[in-house]
Amino acid sequence: MAHDNIAAALDELRVGPDFKLADIDPDSKPGYSGSKDDAAAAFDDNDAELDELQQKLFANARAGNPDVPTVLLVLQGMDTAGKGGVVRHVMQGIDPQSVSIASFKAPTEEERKHDFLWRIERALPEPGAIGVFDRSHYEDVLIQRVRQFAPPEEIERRYGAIVEWEQKLVSERNFRIVKCMLHISKEEQGARLLERLERPDKHWKFNPGDIDERGLWDEYMQAYEIALTRTSTDAVHWYCVPANRKWYARMIVKQLLLETLRSLELDWPKADFDVEEQKARLAAS
Amino acid sequence: MAHDNIAAALDELRVGPDFKLADIDPDSKPGYSGSKDDAAAAFDDNDAELDELQQKLFANARAGNPDVPTVLLVLQGMDTAGKGGVVRHVMQGIDPQSVSIASFKAPTEEERKHDFLWRIERALPEPGAIGVFDRSHYEDVLIQRVRQFAPPEEIERRYGAIVEWEQKLVSERNFRIVKCMLHISKEEQGARLLERLERPDKHWKFNPGDIDERGLWDEYMQAYEIALTRTSTDAVHWYCVPANRKWYARMIVKQLLLETLRSLELDWPKADFDVEEQKARLAAS
Numbered sequence: 001m002a003h004d005n006i007a008a009a010l011d012e013l014r015v016g017p018d019f020k021l022a023d024i025d026p027d028s029k030p031g032y033s034g035s036k037d038d039a040a041a042a043f044d045d046n047d048a049e050l051d052e053l054q055q056k057l058f059a060n061a062r063a064g065n066p067d068v069p070t071v072l073l074v075l076q077g078m079d080t081a082g083k084g085g086v087v088r089h090v091m092q093g094i095d096p097q098s099v100s101i102a103s104f105k106a107p108t109e110e111e112r113k114h115d116f117l118w119r120i121e122r123a124l125p126e127p128g129a130i131g132v133f134d135r136s137h138y139e140d141v142l143i144q145r146v147r148q149f150a151p152p153e154e155i156e157r158r159y160g161a162i163v164e165w166e167q168k169l170v171s172e173r174n175f176r177i178v179k180c181m182l183h184i185s186k187e188e189q190g191a192r193l194l195e196r197l198e199r200p201d202k203h204w205k206f207n208p209g210d211i212d213e214r215g216l217w218d219e220y221m222q223a224y225e226i227a228l229t230r231t232s233t234d235a236v237h238w239y240c241v242p243a244n245r246k247w248y249a250r251m252i253v254k255q256l257l258l259e260t261l262r263s264l265e266l267d268w269p270k271a272d273f274d275v276e277e278q279k280a281r282l283a284a285s
Numbered sequence: 286m287a288h289d290n291i292a293a294a295l296d297e298l299r300v301g302p303d304f305k306l307a308d309i310d311p312d313s314k315p316g317y318s319g320s321k322d323d324a325a326a327a328f329d330d331n332d333a334e335l336d337e338l339q340q341k342l343f344a345n346a347r348a349g350n351p352d353v354p355t356v357l358l359v360l361q362g363m364d365t366a367g368k369g370g371v372v373r374h375v376m377q378g379i380d381p382q383s384v385s386i387a388s389f390k391a392p393t394e395e396e397r398k399h400d401f402l403w404r405i406e407r408a409l410p411e412p413g414a415i416g417v418f419d420r421s422h423y424e425d426v427l428i429q430r431v432r433q434f435a436p437p438e439e440i441e442r443r444y445g446a447i448v449e450w451e452q453k454l455v456s457e458r459n460f461r462i463v464k465c466m467l468h469i470s471k472e473e474q475g476a477r478l479l480e481r482l483e484r485p486d487k488h489w490k491f492n493p494g495d496i497d498e499r500g501l502w503d504e505y506m507q508a509y510e511i512a513l514t515r516t517s518t519d520a521v522h523w524y525c526v527p528a529n530r531k532w533y534a535r536m537i538v539k540q541l542l543l544e545t546l547r548s549l550e551l552d553w554p555k556a557d558f559d560v561e562e563q564k565a566r567l568a569a570s
Contacts (some may be wrong), residue, residue, distance in 0.1 A: 059489040088380045096376045096384050097369065097419070103382070134382075190567065203556040204344040211566050271488040279482050281496050282475065285357050 005031040006255050013163050013252065020226040026244040032251065039247045046258055047093050053261035054130065056268060058098040060129020063269035069174045071130045071260055076138050077182035078220060080192035083134050087178065090254045091132060100125040103134040115160060116140040117165055137162060141227045146219045159230045169269040172233045173270045177236045178256050181228060182243035183253035186217050290316040291540050298537065300523035306510040311529040317536065324532045331543055332378050338546035339415065341553060343383040346413020348554035354459045356415045356545055361423050362467035363505060365477035366493045367531050368419050375539045376417060380443040385410040388419040401425040401443060402450055422447060426512045431504045444515045455520045462521045465542050467528035468512060471502050
């Protein structure tokens with residue numbers, strides 16, 4: 001992934017105040033002129049660096065350093081957009097001891113008794129971990145808006161509540177949050193759903209309800225555009241990642257994770273013991 | 286890992302009633318005549334199969350199949366034995382969505398108020414997951430025995446309690462439990478501790494208390510021998526894995542995991558919808 005243009009592409013994919021989802025072509029691959037095969041060869045290029053950065057983060061948590069950061073990757077997208085594939089292919093390169101994956105389904109009865117952020121708060125990764133949300137609190141302004149599961153004024157309130165909560169995570173609890181919408185076209189979703197129906201080893205991934213949601217495609221796109229525009233802040237950006245090419249989306253998310261870990265500028269924790277003294281004890285043992 | 290002799294070696298490494306720890310040479314590599322380089326090349330040979338088996342397990346859990354199995358790998362060993370390395374190198378090949386890692390430290394004040402199995406029960410992986418315990422309830426008959434943190438009659442009681450609890454997990458909750466002791470020599474531990482002291486990027490892994498425990502090496506070996514012999518049952522075996530060569534221990538644990546997943550004989554879940562009907566709905570959408 002040592003492609004200078006990929007880093008530049010991240011700026012292009014960042015959601016700003018004038019964001020229009022229709023401007024993003026799900027087939028495109030901004031910043032990358034190579035082929036799928038090139039990308040496959042390059043995908044593991046930064047693994048050693050990623051590994052060392054993750055180890056430093058983990059080490060600082062283990063050493064009990066105060067204010068150790070927590071990295072949180074939020075993944076959103078329509079059914080079949082490739083969230084699970086990102087988790088598998090990007091996170092698989094990282095020491096599983098420090099990875100925490102939370103997957104959000106429809107809220108349970110118990111969860112519905114609380115504010116929408118209650119169950120999200122409980123699923124936050126520990127300090128020093130790299131957490132992934134496969135779907136998230138954004139469902140509460142996406143499906144809940146489209147399906148009118150909550151009244152308009154409650155949906156309205158939630159945008160502000162999300163921004164406030166995320167900013168507090170950053171400023172008070174040292175979170176680094178990266179939010180990615182994996183953006184596919186309706187045609188691509190159709191092809192992917194068909195594959196799930198045609199392959200018996202993929203039937204378990206299919207749910208008849210997926211076609212009901214697909215029928216509300218335009219409403220979902222509108223809900224995404226509003227959610228991304230209103231909750232992409234200086235503290236916590238959204239990235240809208242073209243995802244018709246799975247390999248491109250995975251490359252971008254991996255690059256975002258790498259940049260986030262680099263930005264922490266972590267050192268190895270200092271020893272809280274006298275190294276020479278311990279060497280002498282070891283020699284005598 | 287397509288080496289016929291490795292499968293045979295698993296039988297050899299399984300702990301039976303006449304187990305003597307002194308009979309196991311930590312430098313040995315039963316069932317494998319190849320070199321470290323051969324092993325590195327072969328290590329990923331079964332990844333596609335491992336991946337498919339894990340996906341089937343995960344799919345059955347997602348599909349809500351009753352009695353979906355849970356796989357639990359218990360890792361024990363002296364400090365520096367390579368437990369963390371096994372987690373990294375073996376589990377990293379598996380979809381992180383279905384991996385659950387629990388690491389056990391000294392019990393907290395809250396945990397000490399309960400029976401020793403209370404915190405272990407709470408850390409059990411979900412049905413369909415592949416869980417790893419990095420240390421476990423066996424600490425309660427290892428360090429607790431050596432350090433006399435509990436009276437002899439309580440230690441004595443725990444062997445039986447462990448056997449009973451594990452057998453219930455297998456017979457009533459469909460767990461498949463694989464227990465591995467990573468067995469290193471005292472000399473090898475000395476070399477690994479020295480490396481942690483010599484490399485500033487490894488200082489965080491060192492704790493002066495490690496040398497105190499090292500001073501009780503023989504007592505620990507005795508406690509391991511007793512624990513493994515008394516708790517290796519027909520339902521839940523122990524494997525004593527020579528671990529002075531890290532690559533050999535990782536190869537064995539990966540093979541054990543593979544054999545365990547194969548033994549589940551899982552199929553892909555059946556569709557609970559009419560496939561042709563859904564294809565027609567999709568075409569119309």
